[in-house]
Amino acid sequence: MTNPEQLRTEIERTRAGLGGTVEALAAKTDVRTRARRAAVDLRERARRSPSVRRYGLPAAAAVLLAALAVVIVRRR
Structure with a gap:
């Protein structure tokens, strides 16, 4: 048998x-x-990507304009 100290x-x-x-x-x-960590990780990887740095702003502007066009067309 073991002593009490060993058990503790x-x-x-x-x-x-x-x-x-x-x-x-x-x-x-x-x-x-976990979702927040994944989003932060994805964002950081995207920032380090050369294509995102090169085309990031123009691509974001194009997406924004396309979304705006869809909203305008649907309202008519």
Whole structure:
């Protein structure tokens, strides 16, 4: 049989391990935070892309104008 101090040590190790497991599971189920992180990551990758830097503003303007044209056509 083990002594009480060994049992306490083993219990503390088990608690620490379970605590880490619970935190990892909670992080995986936090959809909002995961989506925000993914959006930030995607935004950063897009900013570093040479094609986005080169065509970013003109492309955004073209999309905005196309959306505006759709709104105007639908209102008529």
